[in-house]
Structures are given as structure tokens and as C-alpha cells.
Amino acid sequence: MSSTKPTRREEAAQDKVARILAAATALFAERGFHGTAVPEVAKQAGVGAGTIYRYFENKEDLVNAVFRHAKQKLKLYLSEDVDFDGDMRELFHRFWLNLVRFAEENPIEFHFLELQDHAPYLDEESRNIELEVLAPIWLMGVQARQRGVVKDMPAEALMAMVWGAFVGLMKAQVLGYITVSKEVLGQAEENCWQMIAR
Amino acid sequence: MSSTKPTRREEAAQDKVARILAAATALFAERGFHGTAVPEVAKQAGVGAGTIYRYFENKEDLVNAVFRHAKQKLKLYLSEDVDFDGDMRELFHRFWLNLVRFAEENPIEFHFLELQDHAPYLDEESRNIELEVLAPIWLMGVQARQRGVVKDMPAEALMAMVWGAFVGLMKAQVLGYITVSKEVLGQAEENCWQMIAR
Amino acid sequence: MSSTKPTRREEAAQDKVARILAAATALFAERGFHGTAVPEVAKQAGVGAGTIYRYFENKEDLVNAVFRHAKQKLKLYLSEDVDFDGDMRELFHRFWLNLVRFAEENPIEFHFLELQDHAPYLDEESRNIELEVLAPIWLMGVQARQRGVVKDMPAEALMAMVWGAFVGLMKAQVLGYITVSKEVLGQAEENCWQMIAR
């Protein structure tokens, strides 16, 4: 076997990084980048302030790691069980379910990713992963256009509207305006499909 | 009467407040609340740092004023020429146009309002105005539900999705993924209507 | 008159900068660059820690300012009443007196300048002034060589030895090994002349 068992030290380090990332994600999501102090992250992660700087160059490096970690997870969720060769409505359903599951199982990551203005601190690697996440969705959009199942608009615009509608629902729930039940989510999916379907 | 013509001093003061609000809106929109330094706001507004504190208690008070100012403007735009007694599709069209016009004519305010997490610093007055803005939209939603023109879902959810779809479009444009032409906006309106129409 | 009287604010600022420079010179001379904390400088200067950063970009900028200020003063002292066309022994005497006067009247600056390893933080402007200080001494050395009054060695080496001998005396005094009286200084001058004279 190539993956021999890691030493206890390596385990501890991985655990520590994981705890730092989790704490940072939660605090950045709640208060934004500038509103979060590094020692607060350390405290919530249960480590010393200096420890964070053993694993991350600086605060920007940390937030980029958080961003990449969350996007990577989103990418995994979105790509689950998708079949680009099958029925488009079915594919859309798949993506919708995957997105719902991601938002439900990772509300903090979802909130963090929906924060505006990551741009000022994202490095190139982070910008690349952003594109990787969008790629399969974009592929679906393009195929749907080609097959004539969706409206005659830029695929990117249609995708942006669906994504936005979903985010709008989630935001309204967070703000307490609505409660998003399973049933509402199901209806919302059909609504979105009708929004884009020809 | 209280509204006799203002003295030159009052005019100067109003001008100063206006410049401070404009500068603050732009900077908060660009860098967020915590990422913006009060002296920077003063510099961009062309006033001394201390002057800001003559008109606003502190930084939080300033951001609340910016929030209220932007929301008030949005409220004005949205309420223009709306007729709740007429055709629902027509009313929807009206709201859509008003929203488009607001976003086009006030991109900075629009961006500021779409920033997440105003919550941590909003005071009660600011939260109230938020509801005032939503009221007419909510009224439209409720009426449309009653008349059976829209889908059988919580009106708030439908409104949230439409709003979200519009925001999604705008965001995709800002991020450079699409260009939102007049034509696309018109199609998007019809798309959104199909999303919610029964 | 071109130099109208400065406002009280300008006076206060100049006074503040002077006090910061004085405090920084003393502390850097005593404990070195890395051994001196900026807030300590502020405290000794009687200003807030932040004030230093209004006048100096950062700690490095401060130490460069200290260096330049001290070197500039040394340059003024050294160039007083020197006559390059007269007798070389007389010129040497003049330089020696000037140097003695500088060290006596500005012991802290002298000590600061004799610290080793300014190099790591000196910027170009600071390196330039270093050369300006050496220029007249170097000129004396070269002339003395040409006229055949001093030994047949590189003028720079002779100058370095004289300078070093003087510094050695001062250092021995600081360390408590000797007391350098006026008389000793006079003898030392003659000794140094004999060291270099042909």
C-alpha cells in the first residue's frame, strides 16, 4: 500500500489545519474578511494565534485556503451523478439536487461562498478553481442551447438567473422572510426550469 | 413654516452630508464596512476627518445612513408609476423596469445594497426601511396569489426568486461572465414571469 | 521676506519631529535598531506611538532619517573653516578639531554613527550622504599624497587609520578604560599626524 498510516504528529497537524479552516470559514462567513481577527479564528479553532502562521503565510493566504476548500467541496457535490448525455431536464434536476444538498449540508460554506467581493484577495489558484466549478454547469447550459431545450439566450445568463433564484431563496430564509421546506425547494426547481425552458 | 428657504450655511451643510454619503457608499460598496477607513471616506468626500463626526455619531451611524439613503432611493424608484389595481403582468413589468432603472442609474447603491451581512450593524430604523421597500413588492405578490395569476407558493418565495434571478444577472455581469444588454434584460423579465406565473 | 513666520501648528510639527529624531537617535545608539521598540521611541519623545507613523513611513524610514540627520550634522562640523589650499598640517589640525568638537558636542550622534551594520537598512539617499561626508576628507588625503607630505600609501587607508584611531580613543573612554582629556586629544592628534606623515 502506498498510503502507510500517518504518524500521530501528522494526524494532529491535519486535524489542526481542519479546525483552523472550519473556524475561519465560520467567522469569515459571519463577519467578512476584514471583520474577523486572526486571534479570534485561533481561539475558535482551539489553537494559539501563532499556530495559524505555521500553516498559512498570512491572513490572505488563509482566506484563499478557505475559499478553495469550500469551492472544492461544492465542485464535488455538483459533479455527483451527473450525466451529460442523458435528458436535459433530468440533468437539471441532478444539478439542482446536488446544489440543494450542498447548501443544506454545508450552510456555512455556502454562506461564505455567497459573500460578495472575494475578488480583492483571491490569488490565481483560487480564481482557477472558480472556473472549474462553473465548467460543468456551463457545459449543461451550452448543450441545452444546442439541443434547443432552453430559451434563445446566452447560456451564461440563464445559468446566472437560476443560480441567483436559488441564492435568493436561501437568503430570504436566512433573513427570516420565508421557510424553505423540501416542498418549496421542489416547486422552486420546477419554477426555475420553466424560467429557462423553451 | 419650517421649510422656508434654507440659509447658505444650511445648503453648505447639506452639500457636505451629500458628499460624505456618496463617498461612503462608494467605498463601502467597494471594500466593505470593515475594509473602509473613515479618513479615506473624508478624503474622497473632500472634507476633514473630523467633519464626518459632526454629522454622524460614528462609523456605524454612517453606514446606517448610507444604507437608509440607498434603500430610500430604491423605494422611490420601485414605487414609480405602479398601479396595484391594474393587470398583474403589467404591474410586474412596471416593477421590473423600475428595478432595472435603479440598478442602471445607481450601480454603486445597488452594489452596496447587495452586499451581504449588513445585519451586524443595522439599527432599528434601518431595518424598518428595509420592510418599507419590500412592502409594495409583497403587496403585489399577495394580490397575484389571490387572483390566482401566480403559482401556488408563498408569495415571499416567488418574490425572492425573481429578485435573486435579477441579482444573479447583475453579478454575472460585474464578474465579467456576461454582458447584460437591454434585450437580455427584456428576455429575462419574461423568463422571470414564466418562473412565477401559473 | 520669503520666510513668513510659521504657524503654530507648523512649529509644533517641527518640534515633534525633532523630539522623535532625538529620542530615536538616543535609543538606536544605546540598543541598536532591532533592540529598540517604536513605542519606546514614542514614549521618550513624549508623543503617541501612532504619531511617529505620521512623520515616518515605518521603522526603517525612521532610522534612515536618524542616520541622515546625524551624518548631515557631522558634515557641517567637518567642513567648518577648512582651507584646502593652505598648509596640510594646518588642514589636518582643522579636521581633527572639527571631529573632536562633533564628538564632544554630539556624543549620542557620534555613538550612533559608529554603530556597525547600518548597511542592512540604509536606503540610497542615506548611502549618498555617507559619501558626501567622506568627500572633503578624501580630498585632503589625495592632496596630501600629491604634495608628498604623507606616506606612500593609499590615501583612503591613511584616512581610515586616523579615523579608526580616533574612534578607538572614544570607545576606550566609553568603556571606562581611559579618560580622554583635552591634553590627550592634543597629543593624539600629533600622534596621528606622525602616523601618516612622511
Added chain:
Amino acid sequence: MSSTKPTRREEAAQDKVARILAAATALFAERGFHGTAVPEVAKQAGVGAGTIYRYFENKEDLVNAVFRHAKQKLKLYLSEDVDFDGDMRELFHRFWLNLVRFAEENPIEFHFLELQDHAPYLDEESRNIELEVLAPIWLMGVQARQRGVVKDMPAEALMAMVWGAFVGLMKAQVLGYITVSKEVLGQAEENCWQMIAR
């Protein structure tokens, strides 16, 4: 007997201490005491950071050890082949050669020792060794005075000037102002003798 042949473990420990001292000397010489981080010393010495604390109480203890080690070496060099009963010029020549050899063969130690302001961290043992190093030079000075071969000044002052002249030469070389050849060093010795000789 205590000095039986050392075990391999003892050898390893001595080697480790030697490497730590060498690394510390180089880094302290280059960046000063406060500018040098203990983990950097460890890295350059090829040992773990904690290891340094097994052999030295703390950073101050380490720099004292470096100081003593360098001074001890200097003492060895200086005392080589000196004959206090012989000719003074000959003795002076001997000391000069020894000093030159030390500086040439141990440039780092020489640089370290010439750093100003060791005082703040030197302990008593270190101060004592300083005196041990000066003792033979001082003895030469006193004898030369008694025999009337040198000028009628405090011997300490004469020694300080010679030492300073030599240091001045070395410093000018380090700063790039001159190149100190064997020939220059020989002339410099004669110059120094003329400086102090009656």
C-alpha cells in the same frame, strides 16, 4: 582522571555545541543580537530549535558563549610567541602579526567582536575574559612606557589608538573603500609604531 577519552555521545554533543556556536557567531555578526532569531541559528547549525536550549539557558547565555569563545580564540592568537623581555619593537611586531592572523583566519569572529554594544548582555564571566585579552597588550604598553620607547601618554590610550587604527583599516575594507593587501598591512604596522614611538 576526568579526561579519559570521551564517549561517542560526548563527541556528538561537542560537535553539536560547536556547530551551534559557529552558526550563532555568523548570524550575530551579520545581523546583531536582536536581529537574529534563535530558530534561524538552529537551522543554520543543522539542529532542532529545542536543542539549543539543552546547551544554553537562553538567547543571552548563547551570545555570551559566542562572545567568550571568540575572545578566547583571540587571546590564544595574541599570546602566541610573545616575549615580554625582548625588544619592544619586536614585541609590537609580534602582536601586530598575531592580530592580523586572527582577523584573517577568523573574519567572522573578528567582525562579531567589533560589534558595538555587547555590554547590555554580557555577564561577569564574559567581562572577565575581556580583561584577560587586554592584559598582555596592557602589559606591553606599560613596559614600553617604563622603558621610554613610547610616547608620554597613558599606555591605554596608545593601545586604543593602535587597535582603532587596525579596526579602521578592516572596516574600510569591509565597506569596500580599500583593499588591504599584505603590503598595506606591513606599512600600516610601521605607521602605527611611528604613531606611538617616542
Added chain:
DNA sequence: TATGAATGAGGTTTCATTCAT
């Protein structure tokens, strides 16, 4: 009333030292 220099609390980051392995 308006200014912006001054302040010092608090932010990011480093590093001497410890201690589990």
C-alpha cells in the same frame, strides 16, 4: 463650524521558549 494632527486600542505577525513525542 471645519480641520487634520494626535492618540492609543487593537490588528497582523514574529519569535523566544516549552514540551509532547
Added chain:
DNA sequence: TATGAATGAAACCTCATTCAT
């Protein structure tokens, strides 16, 4: 015994706020 990850005190620096002018 040797390691180096972990710590937290303390460094440098920023910025919300005040106040003399």
C-alpha cells in the same frame, strides 16, 4: 537526548475617534 510544533507575549503598524486651533 533531540526534535520541531505549539504557544502567547510583544513587536510593528492602522485607524476610529477626539480636540486644539
